[in-house]
Amino acid sequence: MTLDDVREMDRVDPLANCAKAFSLPDGVVYLDGNSLGAMPVAVPRRVEGLLRKEWRQSLVRGWTDHSWIDLPVRVGKRIAGLIGANEDEVVVSDSTSVNLHKLLVAALKLREGRSVVVSNQENFPTDLYIVQGLAWLLDDSISLRLVPTADIESAINEEVAVVMLTQVDYRTGAMLDIEALTDLAHQRGALVIWDLSHSAGAIDIDLGRADVDFAVGCGYKYLNGGPGAPAFLFVAKRHQDQAQSSLWGWFGHASPFEFDTGYQPSDGLARMQCGTPPILSLVALDTALDAFMGTEMKAIRAKSVALTDLFVELVDQSCQGFDLDLASPRQSVSRGSQVSLRHDEGYPIVQALIARGVIGDFRAPDILRFGFAPLYLRYENVWTAVETLREVMITRAWDSPEFRRRGVVT
Numbered sequence: 258m259t260l261d262d263v264r265e266m267d268r269v270d271p272l273a274n275c276a277k278a279f280s281l282p283d284g285v286v287y288l289d290g291n292s293l294g295a296m297p298v299a300v301p302r303r304v305e306g307l308l309r310k311e312w313r314q315s316l317v318r319g320w321t322d323h324s325w326i327d328l329p330v331r332v333g334k335r336i337a338g339l340i341g342a343n344e345d346e347v348v349v350s351d352s353t354s355v356n357l358h359k360l361l362v363a364a365l366k367l368r369e370g371r372s373v374v375v376s377n378q379e380n381f382p383t384d385l386y387i388v389q390g391l392a393w394l395l396d397d398s399i400s401l402r403l404v405p406t407a408d409i410e411s412a413i414n415e416e417v418a419v420v421m422l423t424q425v426d427y428r429t430g431a432m433l434d435i436e437a438l439t440d441l442a443h444q445r446g447a448l449v450i451w452d453l454s455h456s457a458g459a460i461d462i463d464l465g466r467a468d469v470d471f472a473v474g475c476g477y478k479y480l481n482g483g484p485g486a487p488a489f490l491f492v493a494k495r496h497q498d499q500a501q502s503s504l505w506g507w508f509g510h511a512s513p514f515e516f517d518t519g520y521q522p523s524d525g526l527a528r529m530q531c532g533t534p535p536i537l538s539l540v541a542l543d544t545a546l547d548a549f550m551g552t553e554m555k556a557i558r559a560k561s562v563a564l565t566d567l568f569v570e571l572v573d574q575s576c577q578g579f580d581l582d583l584a585s586p587r588q589s590v591s592r593g594s595q596v597s598l599r600h601d602e603g604y605p606i607v608q609a610l611i612a613r614g615v616i617g618d619f620r621a622p623d624i625l626r627f628g629f630a631p632l633y634l635r636y637e638n639v640w641t642a643v644e645t646l647r648e649v650m651i652t653r654a655w656d657s658p659e660f661r662r663r664g665v666v667t
C-alpha cells in the first residue's frame with residue numbers, strides 16, 4: 258500500500274464531499290469522533306440564530322412560535338432513520354445514563370417475577386453503575402449478573418428479565434451481533450436493552466429487523482451533537498402502551514399544562530421524557546444531523562470498514578517490532594468503527610501523537626484507541642496517522658516526562 262494508492266481511495270470515495278460539512282482545526286487528524294464528534298460548520302450560525310432571534314426576540318413564546326417543544330420528538334425521528342427504527346420509536350432526552358435508568362425500570366416492570374439483569378464485564382461502566390444503583394434503590398430485589406462476553410449466552414436463564422448490552426465495545430471496538438443476541442434473549446423470555454453509543458452514526462443498525470425492545474445512545478459521539486448533547490432512546494412500538502419510565506416528570510405527562518397534581522403518562526413514547534429539554538443542545542444536534550442527509554448508513558458503514566481495514570493494514574505494514582498489538586478484531590464484520598492497539602506505554606504514546614496533531618485517546622490500562630468517523634475522515638488521514646505513529650515509535654519521542662502527566666479526561 259502506497260500513499261498514491263491511498264490518495265486514489267479518496268479520489269473515488271462516494272462520501273468525500275461529506276467532510277465539507279465539518280470544521281476541524283488545521284493540521285489535525287481527528288481520530289476521536291467516537292468520544293466527541295467534530296463540529297459541523299452549520300452549528301455555530303444555527304445556535305447563534307437561536308440565541309439572538311429566537312430566545313432574545315420571542316422569549317417564552319419561542320416554545321410554540323419556534324416549536325422548541327417538539328424538538329425532542331422531531332430530532333428523535335431523524336435519528337430513527339439512522340438506526341432502523343420507525344419515526345415514532347425514538348425520542349431525544351437526558352443523557353444515556355439517565356435513559357438507561359428509565360428503560361431498565363420499564364423493562365423490569367414488563368417482566369415482573371424475574372429479577373436479574375445480565376450484562377458483560379466489558380460493558381461501559383456507567384451502564385453497569387446504573388443497574389447497581391437501581392439494585393441499591395430497590396433493596397436488592399433485583400440484581401446484576403455480570404459475565405464475560407463469551408458467557409452471555411449461558412447466563413440467560415428463566416430468572417433473567419433484561420439483557421443489557423452495548424453493541425460496540427468502547428475499549429476494543431469488538432461488535433456484538435444484535436440480531437442473534439436479541440433472538441436468544443427473547444427465546445428465553447427476557448427483554449433486551451441495547452446501548453448504541455459507539456455505533457449510532459457509524460454502523461448500519463436495523464433495530465426493527467432485529468426485533469429489539471429498547472435501546473439508548475449518545476448524541477455527541479458519531480452523531481456530532483457537541484459536548485454534552487442530549488442522548489436518544491428507543492422503545493419498540495409494541496411496548497409503548499405498557500412501558501413506563503422510572504422518572505415521572507411533567508414532560509412525560511399526558512397534559513403537562515393542566516398542572517394536575519396526579520401523574521398521568523402521555524400516550525406513546527413522549528412519556529419517556531422527564532423535564533424541560535435542553536433547547537440549545539437540541540438545536541445543535543438537530544443541525545449536526547443535516548450532515549447525514551443524502552447519505553445511506555450502508556455507505557457510511559462501508560467507508561468505516563474501509564478506513565479501519567486500511568489502518569490495520571498500514572500498522573501491519575509499517576509498525577512492526579514496536580510491541581504494538583492489535584486489540585480489536587481483525588475481521589471487520591466483528592469490529593465497530595474503531596481500531597485499538599495495546600502497548601504498555603500506551604498513555605505517553607497517545608500524548609506524543611496528540612502533540613503532533615493526531616488525536617486519538619487512551620483507555621486504561623494499555624489501550625490506544627483510534628476512532629474513524631466516516632463522514633469527515635479521508636483515507637489520507639489514516640496514512641498520516643500511521644506515519645506519525647511510526648515516527649513516534651522509532652524515535653521514542655513518547656519517552657519524555659511531559660507525555661506522562663495525566664489530565665482528568667484521558
Ligand SMILES: *Cc1c(COP(=O)(O)O)cnc(C)c1O
Pocket residue numbers: 352353354355381383384423427452454455475488
Ligand atoms: C459514551 C457512553 C456512555 C455515556 O453516557 P452519558 O450518560 O452520556 O455520560 C454510556 N454508555 C456507553 C456504552 C458509552 O459509550
